[in-house]
Amino acid sequence: MTERIDVDDLKHLTPETVEAYFGSGVQSAFILDGRVSARLEIDPQHHEMRLLCPAVGSNPDVTSYERISFDRVNILGEPGEWFELSVDAAGMHYEAYVLLESIVDQLRSGASFRHAVSESLAGLKDLLAGRKRMSEAVITGLIGELLVLRHVIGKLGDETALATWLGPLAEEHDFALEEFEAEVKTTLSEGRVHLIGSETQLLPTPSRPLYLISVQLTKAGAAADSFTLPELIETVRASVDSSRVRTFDKYLESLAWSQTDADLYSTRYQQRSVPKAYLVDDEFPAITTPRLNAVVPQRTLVTGVSYRVDVSTLHHTQPPAPLENFCEDTK
Incomplete structure (x- = not known):
């Protein structure tokens, strides 16, 4: 089930808001900017974020990015093809959102989708490559x-x-x-x-x-x-x-x-x-x-x-100092 929220001009989501949508377990869809028809989908089940825009111009090159994929898709009820940029957001929910927001900012200023993706990835390359949560x-x-x-x-x-x-x-x-x-x-x-x-x-x-x-x-x-x-x-x-x-x-x-x-x-x-x-x-x-x-x-x-x-059923003991008060007493 997808929760679709129609927002004409959703400027910015806070880290807390992004985490709340991932924590809800419900797939959500947002209009990030009606002027450039930019849509954001949050998929908690697959830890993905997807940016969709009308397919205008050439495809972006994301082949060197392990956590980013691209496709051209059709959307039910919408004319023509759409660009779909997907980001594996596991462990970096807000960073993924910042990337997609940056792309939309560049589209709003008149950049092509390919250029917007290229510039945004260049600016966040180190962040995307280096931030990884411990197991x-x-x-x-x-x-x-x-x-x-x-x-x-x-x-x-x-x-x-x-x-x-x-x-x-x-x-x-x-x-x-x-x-x-x-x-x-x-x-x-x-x-x-x-x-x-x-x-x-x-x-x-x-x-x-x-x-x-x-x-x-x-x-x-x-x-x-x-x-x-x-x-x-x-x-x-x-x-x-x-x-x-x-x-x-x-x-x-x-x-x-x-x-x-x-x-x-x-x-x-x-x-x-x-x-x-x-x-x-x-x-x-x-x-x-x-x-x-x-x-x-x-x-x-x-x-x-x-x-x-x-060790649940084993007999526990009292360790010597300084851990004698850290562990449960045997009495």
Whole structure:
């Protein structure tokens, strides 16, 4: 079903308005400018925006743009052919709208469709190529680590806490604290089901206990205790001394975070439950290199091990300081 809104002169949509139309789940059609017969279609199901104009002049060249396509179409009840420029707007709803609005602005000033598209794409080329939202798994994983880091900063201070945070350095475990190491796993599921990415991720370092810290999140609307990823980042950054803020920012950049893309991360989250800690010992269901070596024939032929583990029914424990108050008590 398409919601068609006849507007003679729709000058500008705000980022909030664009997100509202994508969030509605209903395909919408707008007249952007009656003078040049420019129409905008928003297709939430396919995360697309489409600009339609009467086909006058030559076709634009968009072959070098992966997220942009072009076609000449017929519209029921309308004479002649129409140009249809489609933009894959996933993760960049407002940027796609800005592009199409720019094209219409140039059409209004008398430019041909081909020239308007060429000029608008040239102006937004870097933006279209560079802005890409992190995956949901990366986002939730980063949130979990930042929640732990924020807690450790409150207990040990920012200098020591940043030194313990190994996640951005691509080490096997996320935190190396004085008495133990911690691997933080974050999930949006109702159960504590976590993806383990390798056979060494839950392999304890010799003579150092390893704890899996299970964090559960849920997506939240306007809940008072909800937060976005950018808000959490700013909260943690505010607790870091100015002399170490650059170190913190470099850590985030290594995880593909860019402050200029903060507007792409508007989803609000809240903690579903109090985090729990699980000691990764001989009874923990971990697939590790030594265990594989012991049971798998021609072990060297097995590579790229990843698996999911459900710790919901396992006995949780109390980790040592500074995480003893971060995780649920065993009492």
